[in-house]
Amino acid sequence: MIRISILNLFFFIVMLVINYYQRSSVGYIANEQIPLIQPANYAFSIWLLIYFLLFxxxxxxxxxxxxxxxxxRENQLLIPINFILNGAWILAFAQQRILMSTIIIFLLLISLIRIYNKIKRNANKALFDLIPFSIYLGWVSIASIVNVFTFFVRNNVITFLGIDELGWxxxxxxxxxxLTVVFILINRDILYPTVIIWSYIAIYINNQEVAINKIIMSNIILISIFVLFISISKVKAEN
Known part of the structure; x- marks a missing residue:
C-alpha cells in the first residue's frame, strides 16, 4: 500500500505543478472565444475542492x-493514468491544441468512469472513497461537453449536421x-448531480440566450427533484 500511495502522490504532485504553471494560459484561452455552454469563471473554482479531496x-x-x-490496489494503474491525462489535457489546451485536448479529456472521462465503477462495486470501500470521484466525474462530464463546443467555436464551425450552436x-x-437522471437512479449518488446543478447555474449566469436559460432552469428543477427523492429514500432506508 505504501508503494501505491507514493506513486499516487507523485503523479498527483506532477499534475498540480502542470496546473499551477499553465493556469493563466488555460484561463486566457478559455475566455478568448466563449461557447454558449461555457460556465461562468467562478464555477472553475471547483477544481480546488476536487484536488483537495483527491489529496x-x-x-x-x-x-x-x-x-x-x-x-x-484495484485502481493502482488507473489513478496515475488519470493524473497523467489531467496534466496532458492542461498542456494541450494551453498550447491551443483544442482537438487534442478534446480527445484527451474524453480519455480522462473514461478513466474516471472506470475508477468510479471499481470503487462503487468494491464491498470494502469506506464512505469517503467515492466522494472525490463523484465530484471529479461530475465536473469532467460537463468539461468534456464544453471542450467540444470550444473546438467548434474556435474553428468557426457555425453549423454541424444542419444545427447551429444554439440548437446543439x-x-x-x-x-x-x-444522463444525470439515469446516473442518479442507477448509482443513488447525490454528489454527481449536485455538481451538474452547480455547472448549470454557472452556465445560466454566463448566458444571455433566453431559450438556453429556460432549458437550464427546467433541467435544474428536474435534477433537483431526483436528488431530493434519492436523499429522502436514503434517509428512510437508514431509519
Missing part, C-alpha cells in the same frame, strides 16, 4: 490496511440532464 484520499491510502486497501447547446443540455 485527502491519497493520504488516506498510507494508513489503510487489509481489505480496505483493495480500493487502492439545447440538445446537449437535455442529453446531459437525461
Amino acid at each position: 485527502i484520499w491519497i493520504v488516506k491510502g498510507f494508513f489503510v490496511r487489509g481489505k480496505k486497501g483493495s480500493v487502492y 447547446t439545447v440538445v446537449m443540455l437535455l442529453f446531459a440532464s437525461l
Whole structure:
C-alpha cells in the first residue's frame, strides 16, 4: 500500500505543478472565444475542492490496511493514468491544441468512469472513497461537453449536421440532464448531480440566450427533484 500511495502522490504532485504553471494560459484561452455552454469563471473554482479531496484520499491510502486497501490496489494503474491525462489535457489546451485536448479529456472521462465503477462495486470501500470521484466525474462530464463546443467555436464551425450552436447547446443540455437522471437512479449518488446543478447555474449566469436559460432552469428543477427523492429514500432506508 505504501508503494501505491507514493506513486499516487507523485503523479498527483506532477499534475498540480502542470496546473499551477499553465493556469493563466488555460484561463486566457478559455475566455478568448466563449461557447454558449461555457460556465461562468467562478464555477472553475471547483477544481480546488476536487484536488483537495483527491489529496485527502491519497493520504488516506498510507494508513489503510487489509481489505480496505483493495480500493487502492484495484485502481493502482488507473489513478496515475488519470493524473497523467489531467496534466496532458492542461498542456494541450494551453498550447491551443483544442482537438487534442478534446480527445484527451474524453480519455480522462473514461478513466474516471472506470475508477468510479471499481470503487462503487468494491464491498470494502469506506464512505469517503467515492466522494472525490463523484465530484471529479461530475465536473469532467460537463468539461468534456464544453471542450467540444470550444473546438467548434474556435474553428468557426457555425453549423454541424444542419444545427447551429444554439440548437446543439439545447440538445446537449437535455442529453446531459437525461444522463444525470439515469446516473442518479442507477448509482443513488447525490454528489454527481449536485455538481451538474452547480455547472448549470454557472452556465445560466454566463448566458444571455433566453431559450438556453429556460432549458437550464427546467433541467435544474428536474435534477433537483431526483436528488431530493434519492436523499429522502436514503434517509428512510437508514431509519
